[in-house]
Amino acid sequence: MDKREVEEIYYLMSLGRKFEYAAKEHYMSGEISGFLHLDIGQEAVSVGAMRAFEHGDVFTTYREHILAIAKGIEPKAVMAELFGKRSGVSQGRGGSMHLFEPALHFYGGDAIVGGHLPNAVGCAYARKFQKAQDGVMALFGDGATNGGAFFESLNIASAWKLPLLFLCENNRYAIGTEITRVAPFLEQSKKAEPYMPTIEVDGNDVIAVYEAVKEARSYIQKGHGPIFVEAFTYRWEGHSMSDAARYRSPEEVDIWKSKDPLKRVRKLLTQQYEMSEDEVDELDKKAQAVVDNAVEFATESEEPGVDELFDNIFVERVENVQG
Amino acid sequence: MSKVEMLYREALNRAIDEAMSSDSNVVILGEDVGLYGGSYRVSEGLVAKYGEDRVIDTPIAELSIVGNAVGMAIGGLRPIAEIMTANFALLAFDQIINHMAKYRYMSAGKITLPVVVRFPQGVSRQLAAQHSESYEQMLSAVPGVRVLAVSSVNYAYHALKRAIFSDDPIIFIEHELLYNKKGIVDFDEEIDIFKANIVKEGSDITIVSYLKMVDDVIKAVPEIEQKLNKSCEVIDLQTLNPIDFETIKKSVEKTGRVVIVEEDHYTGGYGSQIASFLAEKLFYTLDAPILRIAGEDTPIPYNRKLELASIPTPESIANRVTQWGESNGL
Amino acid sequence: MAYEIVMPQLSDSMNEGKLISWKVKAGDSVKSGDVIAEVESDKAIMEVQTFKDGIVQELKISEGDTAPVGSVIAVIEDNSTATVEKAEVKKPKTEPKPKEIKTVKESIKKEPEISQDIVEKRRDIKIEIEGMASPRAKALAGQYGIDIVTLQKEGRLPKPTHTQDIKEFIYKRYFTPKALKVVRDYELDYDAFALNHKYRYDEVMRYIEDNDIAMPKPLSTMQKAVIDTVTKAQQKPVYHIYDFIDATLLQEYSSEDKSITVWLLKIFAQAMMDIEQFRSRLLKESIQIYPNASISLAMANGEALYMPVFRDINLKSSDEIAKELAYMKQKLKEGRVSADDLRGSTFGISNLGMTGIERFDAMINADDSGIAATGAIKNGKIAVTLTIDHRLINGWQGAVFMQRLKELAKNEDIFKG
Incomplete structure (x- = not known):
């Protein structure tokens, strides 16, 4: 793998983690509100998948800040959205859970678990219909694989041979319920086996994720139909900020923290690509500066006006009488 | 030519047919819309004319019918999703309410969803409790979707055609007992579909x-x-x-x-x-x-x-x- | 035993079906499960099967025909039940006849009557409050300082009070009864008056004169009917023939009892018997030709214009015609003309001779084929204008008819009968 690419991946992962900590900080100080789902510990999946799937359409869930940034959305536009500002990517109407940028083919931010999968199937249908090259990727957690929308989507995507990459980010917990308590096995790709080929990958190894997604992408682009990739990882933080984490032990969290995906890339850069620790630190500093800048931007941005309340409900505006 | 007598279902068929022939992005999907011709014959003859890629037979999975239509619209198509009855549409309410109605607003207008969701509702003849309900009251309480209730044959034609080419998501409610109603369609008329x-x-x-x-x-x-x-x-x-x-x-x-x-x-x-x-x-x-x-x-x-x-x-x-x-x- | 195949109900919303094709013909033997026809419902084309073995006795409708759900489309002579019936010889004649079976089927198709109890029982919350009135009535009462509570107690306003009641009250308060009648006749609104005192008749009349207000007069039923008839007549494709008939004999034979009209009826009846198009009537897909000559005759009574029909004139003597004419005049005076008196003609006559008018043309009555307008006698002649419906009678036939009238007017034999 190209050194510059690995460097870029490290930078994005570092940026992602710093972004998440900044979000956490400003949630605690009250500038950010609502639900905030942090991706710390899972950066390898988010960044690896996005780097490997640069051009296609991406449908994802509410834990999507790093995905959005890795797809190309400005960190300051994401932070401003978390702050509920007009300069945010969704102009303060969506918040943390609803980041969208169709210009970058990013339809992130769906907060109904599994609800975005049928949308990804439909989009894949459109891409096949248009004979477009890039295909569609849908990201979801292990928790989404127990719902009806998931099975309907596996079925339709495979029946119609749609160019759709299912990427399951298995972090073992559906909010506070360990997946093996509500599913018969840990590996959710088993559910997809009757429909399509599956690939399992270490979700804390960003290079492995990158390679797996790249291979899967080329499979769907060749018109073979859908494919299923499952990446095993772990979220260090709670499901959202309101999570007291009573369902798992501090020891378990520590074990996973020792498998820090960021440290693994740093090691790779210093050992295999002959970068110095200082050079890598420079990347961290650069990332921190971008995050600081994003927070400053978000803080200083204006809130949307109340007169904008009714904007963008419809294209064609017709009023109902009230007041 | 400007005024033609036809059945309600024929008016709907004609609106879809004309829309499909003038814009190749218009597709129709639903249970039995293709080979079967639609459970009320609304899509009769369309699969032969436009092919299976544009007249799409789906599995019995209402959540996916509407969910896929939303995705198709994101991908640049103009889908018409047909649900057999309002009663089954309940399975698609998550997609209608949480997705179709909200993507535009949540994305600050960046996402446009030109989707029409059609279904009949109401009491027909002895279809019993799970096939006879009406849900316009729930759906018209959802900001982000337009809800039309189609009674006249003329409105059926004009409103469906306008709905298909509207950039907003529209719930198009029909009634089981109206499909064979006869009426006059005035093709020259310009109607405002948001008028009583x-x-x-x-x-x-x-x-x-x-x-x-x-x-x-x-x-x-x-x-x-x-x-x-x-x-x-x-x-x-x-x-x-x-x-x-x-x-x-x-x-x-x-x-x-x-x-x-x-x-x-x-x-x-x-x-x-x-x-x-x-x-x-x-x-x-x-x-x-x-x-x-x-x-x-x-x-x-x-x-x-x-x-x-x-x-x-x-x-x-x-x-x-x-x-x-x-x-x-x- | 006959087994009836009915138009099947193939969907919940189907009321009738179209027979696309028969798969069997009369005399064919069929087995249970055989397809005997294809029927188009509102949803699709479906096959109709027999559920019994037998021989096709009769196909009741043709391919392409539409029949209501439940109606019999084919009859099959059913072998199996025939044997069953033989085995049950003892059974009395209470077995329903085929006819009765049919009525049962029809009654199934009928919508059941619903008891109104359910409807009446629902949510009928009755509230009685002092001064109960509609919001609109209250607003109006407030505007004119009308105290609803007191007036209701005095029984001068109903409970609840509606806008119309307040309006009535305003009218009665500000207009004398005589003035109010004029206000009503002219459909005046009380808003037109200052309402600062009680208006008298002469004040209202002055207002009407000053403002040049016309009195609206609704059309009577008779006027509406006349408007309807002449409007329809106007739409007919007609042409006219103008000529004279000799009046010598007509004058000679007319008397106090037998007016010229009697003889005109007789002459026209004879001409109609000679040229059948004048005894015809146009229907949607055909023309009806009647055996006798029945003539509608314009008769006026005040504003009312009638065209009573004198039937089978060709069979009647002049005495009989005169009697009928007198009787009809009497009926007209008494306002007893019935709808039946106005039906059955194929040609009409409008005679204005008695007024001195020389020539005019008339409008065809109802479904008649034409009408003759006859004027006053001048220089021993009567002008006759025929107005003829070209759809029934062409120009040649019209001319022949006129020719015939002229001959008959000079034929003394006619005046002997």
Whole structure:
């Protein structure tokens, strides 16, 4: 793998983690509100998948800040959205859970678990219909694989041979319920086996994720139909900020923290690509500066006006009488 | 050529056909829309003309029918999703309400969803509780989707065509018993689909209705007019969200008396929204209490006699309006 | 035993079906499960099967025909039940006849009657409050300082009070009964008056004169009917023939009892018998030709214009015609003309001779094929204008008819009968 690419991946992962900590900080100080789902510990999946799937359409869930940034959305536009500002990517109407940028083919931010999968199937249908090259990727957690929308989507995507990459980010917990308590096995790709080929990958190894997604992408682009990739990882933080984490032990969290995906890339850069620790630190500093800048931007941005309340409900505006 | 008599389902078929022939991004998907021709023959002949890629037979998975349509629209198509009945559409309510209605707003207008979701609803003939319901009251309470209730053949054609080319998501409600209704389509007419239609003019009582109940009201009117010796103005709402309050207002300012007839259940029924508007905005023009004639608060029974007792009929409409008129100074 | 195949109900919303094709013909033997026809419902084209073995006796409708759900489309002579019936010889004749079976089927199709109890029982909350009135009535009462509560107690306003009641009250308060009658006749609104005192008749009349207000007069049923008839007549494709008939004999034979009209009826009846198009009537897909000559005759009574029909004139003597004419005049005076008196003609006459008018043309009555307008006698002649419906009678036939009238007017034999 190209050194510059690995460097870029490290930078994005570092940026992602710093972004998440900044979000956490400003949630605690009250500038950010609502639900905030942090991706710390899972950066390898988010960044690896996005780097490997640069051009296609991406449908994802509410834990999507790093995905959005890795797809190309400005960190300051994401932070401003978390702050509920007009300069945010969704102009303060969506918040943390609803980041969208169709210009970058990013339809992130769906907060109904599994609800975005049928949308990804439909989009894949459109891409096949248009004979477009890039295909569609849908990201979801292990928790989404127990719902009806998931099975309907596996079925339709495979029946119609749609160019759709299912990427399951298995972090073992559906909010506070360990997946093996509500599913018969840990590996959710088993559910997809009757429909399509599956690939399992270490979700804390960003290079492995990158390679797996790249291979899967080329499979769907060749018109073979859908494919299923499952990446095993772990979220260090709670499901959202309101999570007291009573369902798992501090020891378990520590074990996973020792498998820090960021440290693994740093090691790779210093050992295999002959970068110095200082050079890598420079990347961290650069990332921190971008995050600081994003927070400053978000803080200083204006809130949307109340007169904008009714904007963008419809294209064609017709009023109902009230007041 | 400009005015042609046809069936309601033929008018719908024609609107879809014309839309598909003028824009190759228009697709229709649903259970049995293709080879079978649609469960009410609305998509008859289209698969032969436009192929299976554009007339898409889906599995029985309503959540996916609407969910996929939303994704297709994101991908640049103009899908028409057909659901066999409103009762099955409940399985797709997550997609309709959480996705279709909200993506545009949540994305600050960056996502545009030109989706039409069509389905029939209402009491047909002895289809029992799980095939006879009406859900316009729930859907018209969802900001982000337009809700049309299609009663006339002319409106069926014009409204569907406009809906397909509208950039907003539209719920297009049909009625099972209207598919074989005959009517005239005026192809030269330019209609505003967000306007109610005055089906019959009158000066003493305003009767507001929509979908099949419009036909039942029209059947009841001669008896009402004869017994009360008053004339009725009949309004077919046509659009439930947005509501054309202007047309209702003009009529009520003239008559001072309003009857609202709907097939869905009395409690929380769509008519309560109209009644609320009248009480809030037109209180001083009212010359009698508002009369709501709605379906009973019961699941729809199978037995024909009970079934008819659970919804308004031309006879019950005539009786109740007459009684109400007599006890309120008419 | 006959087994009836009915138009099946193939969907919940189907009321009738179209027979696309028969798969069997009369005399064919069929087995249970055999397809005997294809029927188009509102949803699709479906096959109709027999559920019994037998021989096709009769196919009741043709391919392409539409029949209501439940109606019999084919009859099959059913072997199996025939044997069953033989085995049950003892059974009395209570077995329903086929005819009765049919009525049962029809009654199934009928919508059941619903008891109104349910409707009446629902949510009837009755509230009685002092001064109960509609919001609109209250607003109006407030505007004119009308105290609803007191007036209701005095029984001068109903409970609840509606706008119309307040309006009535305003009218009665500000207009004397005589003035009010004029206000009503002229459909005046009380808003037109200052309402600062009670208006008298002469004040209202002055207002009417000053403002040049016309009195609206609704059309009577008779006027509406006349408007309807002449409007329809106007739409007919007609042409006219103008000529004279000799009046010598007509004058000679007319008397106090037998007016010229009697003889005109007789002459026209004879001409109609000679040229059948004048005894014809146009229907949608055909023309009806009647055996006798029945003539509608314009008769006026005040504003009312009638065209009573004198039937089978060709069979009647002049005495009989004169009697009928007198009787009809009497009926007209008494206002007893019935709808039946106005039906059955194929040609009409409008005679204005008695007014001195020389020539005019008339409008064809109802479904008649034409009408003759006859004027006053001048220089021993009567002008006759025929107005003829070209759809029934062409110009040649019209001319022949006129020719015939002229001959008959000079034929003394006619005046002997």
